[in-house]
Ligand code: NIG
């Protein structure tokens with residue numbers, strides 16, 4: 001099957017010359033090209049050819065993209081989109097002056113979603129997650145990470161991971177599952193941390209790895225969740241089982257979790273809203289991706305991560321939605337793009353690198369997606385715009401025209 005993506009106004013290649021990530025200043029270089037079309041063969045990118053010499057007759061399928069731009073399909077590398085219930089009431093409480101952490105400490109927060117998930121069927125979780133995945137695909141997402149972490153006991157953590165497995169089988173995109181049993185302590189273990197650590201380390205992690213239910217083991221190192229010492233215990237056990245590490249850290253506090261992340265060579269350390277300035281340079285030359293989540297800072301109305309300083313220190317910076325029921329109920333990547341620009345002062349070019357190749361690296365799929373380079377999957381987000389700056393200018397709106405995964409059109413907007 002040979003396909004021709006014909007005559008787009010621009011192709012934003014995010015070319016990396018085979019390196020498959022962009023660090024610091026390189027993030028500004030997204031290598032747009034005009035006057036070229038893309039040839040795909042059996043779902044893979046084969047070549048660029050001048051549009052003036054592209055003959056439709058030599059292809060099985062021609063997709064006419066005049067007046068549109070092609071970007072690498074977006075990767076949303078940090079989501080918690082398998083959940084049940086609503087926490088709209090918490091948002092109202094926050095508007096009355098309560099903080100996220102106060103609400104969590106008084107029966108709300110992660111543990112209220114845990115109650116809803118424990119009472120939910122797999123079918124319900126699958127359907128509600130599926131609705132959100134469809135929304136992401138309609139915005140140009142071709143790869144996704146989903147975390148567990150709202151079960152917090154053996155049965156329900158496995159239930160979530162099995163739902164993620166069904167979602168992987170059902171949706172034609174790459175979905176990477178992450179085990180986040182260490183999201184917080186379930187209420188029944190508030191006063192018995194070692195009891196819950198025992199379940200994670202001796203029951204859940206061995207079962208998850210034996211049954212290949214997750215690619216990564218994540219932990220939330222915060223005052224309301226796991227201490228640095230507890231985080232390290234989880235990582236030590238995970239590393240022994242050969243599962244890769246991710247970390248939520250420096251969201252509200254500096255507990256030293258970030259060092260556990262570097263020690264265990266985490267694929268990514270995510271949040272970093274309150275990272276100490278002396279810790280920023282730890283990302284310089286490190287392969288650990290700094291995943292920033294501007295939607296959370298907006299939704300909870302607090303600090304934004306120091307994105308500029310991280311880029312100036314040569315970090316590999318990615319962006320993600322962190323879509324979840326409590327701290328960021330925003331499933332709109334275009335809005336996240338606007339926040340990254342206006343609140344974190346990232347340029348459009350940096351944002352594109354952060355949502356494509358660097359996000360792919362954060363979940364270990366940078367060799368096959370995240371940039372438009374021959375040999376990679378034909379994963380594209382095609383936008384109704386003549387220039388990529390329109391994406392930022394239209395923040396909050398979905399300009400996506402079509403989403404392509406491995407050469408297959410998986411979403412198309414209604415033609416006007
Ligand atoms: O990434 N930080 C921890 N987990 C989520 C929020 C979870 C929740 O409030 O339900 C986050 O922000």
Ligand code: FE
Nearest residue numbers: 078080248322
């Ligand atoms: Fe998160």
